[in-house]
Amino acid sequence: MAPDTRTAEIKRLEESVELTKRETNHKYELLVTLVKEQGQKLDTITDCHGTQIEDIKNLLSGLAQQLEFVMQRIPFAAGESSQGPYKQVAYQNESTGRPNYSNEGRPAAYKVHMPKHLFPVFGGDDVHRWLYKCNQYFEIEDIEDPEKLKLASYYLDGIALYWHQNFMRNLNNWRLSWDEYVEALCYRFGGQKDPMEDLIDLKQVGTLENYIHDFDILWNKAGIGEKQALVIFLGGLELEIKNTVKMFEPKDLRQAYNLARLHANTLAHIQNVGLHQNTQPPPPATAYHKKPCNHQT
Numbered sequence: 485m486a487p488d489t490r491t492a493e494i495k496r497l498e499e500s501v502e503l504t505k506r507e508t509n510h511k512y513e514l515l516v517t518l519v520k521e522q523g524q525k526l527d528t529i530t531d532c533h534g535t536q537i538e539d540i541k542n543l544l545s546g547l548a549q550q551l552e553f554v555m556q557r558i559p560f561a562a563g564e565s566s567q568g569p570y571k572q573v574a575y576q577n578e579s580t581g582r583p584n585y586s587n588e589g590r591p592a593a594y595k596v597h598m599p600k601h602l603f604p605v606f607g608g609d610d611v612h613r614w615l616y617k618c619n620q621y622f623e624i625e626d627i628e629d630p631e632k633l634k635l636a637s638y639y640l641d642g643i644a645l646y647w648h649q650n651f652m653r654n655l656n657n658w659r660l661s662w663d664e665y666v667e668a669l670c671y672r673f674g675g676q677k678d679p680m681e682d683l684i685d686l687k688q689v690g691t692l693e694n695y696i697h698d699f700d701i702l703w704n705k706a707g708i709g710e711k712q713a714l715v716i717f718l719g720g721l722e723l724e725i726k727n728t729v730k731m732f733e734p735k736d737l738r739q740a741y742n743l744a745r746l747h748a749n750t751l752a753h754i755q756n757v758g759l760h761q762n763t764q765p766p767p768p769a770t771a772y773h774k775k776p777c778n779h780q781t
Contacts, residue, residue: 515551522547603635607642611673612705615666632662647672679705683713687720692748695720696741710737724751 526540603621606614618636621627627635640648651668652660683702688695699720703713714737718726721744728747734740 512551515547519544519547519551603639605639605641606636606644607640608644608647608673611670612679615669616704629662633660633665636662636665644673680708682706683708683716686716688722688725692721692725692744696744713737714740 522540522544526537526544604614604617618632622632637648637652651672679702683699683706686695686698686702699717706713714734717737717740718730718734721729725744725747729740729743732739732743734743
């Protein structure tokens with residue numbers, strides 16, 4: 485190929501790449517503008533229509549995912565510097581779940597951060613379950629201790645929110661730690677009775693599955709080890725099931741659950757067989773015909 489022809493071909497390729505880059509940049513700016521407008525609308529709607537926040541957040545999450553997908557597919561010329569004009573990129577604020585905007589240099593690949601999990605809402609029921617899910621969220625999202633209270637209080641609702649507002653209003657600017665807040669929260673919504681007392685008082689009065697279900701809930705609240713829980717579980721079983729399970733000396737709750745279920749199923753089968761036999765009609769009576777006696781004279 486002649487040098488002039490090759491130079492012209494290279495020039496056409498460069499013009500094509502430049503045109504593609506301009507079109508891509510234009511689409512990127514449109515997407516960023518759209519996300520920014522939606523974020524501003526969200527801030528306005530939050531003050532007036534709190535019940536619609538979740539729907540709008542889902543919309544923003546979908547737009548952010550589309551933006552990330554598009555920007556990861558943008559072609560870049562080899563050797564091109566990553567420095568360029570500053571763009572406004574959206575990222576998800578971890579403490580509020582709302583989009584924020586900051587001026588950042590445009591990198592080779594764009595990353596939009598979004599929380600991986602939804603934060604649980606607490607309205608006053610089952611505080612121990614809510615606190616457990618909070619701690620899981622804090623660990624997964626790497627939330628620092630000073631930010632935990634601010635984040636958790638955003639997801640309070642109902643009577644829990646009213647209590648929080650009253651509680652924080654009377655602190656007189658006291659800097660409260662997350663552990664201190666959890667202690668006060670448990671005093672208010674954890675119940676007057678110690679979960680350990682409820683666990684010890686629990687007895688099997690209905691089906692075995694209901695007893696296991698209630699036991700697991702109280703065991704979680706009590707926070708004791710499995711060996712101690714095993715002793716309490718066996719003590720709450722019905723007498724006939726308890727004696728049979730103890731005879732096999734289970735080493736953990738998994739074995740105790742299985743043994744108790746096997747014996748409960750056996751007892752249920754025996755009862756069903758007994759009921760079936762009691763409802764069977766009696767066998768028909770055999771008729772005997774007495775032969776006449778022949779008397780010889």
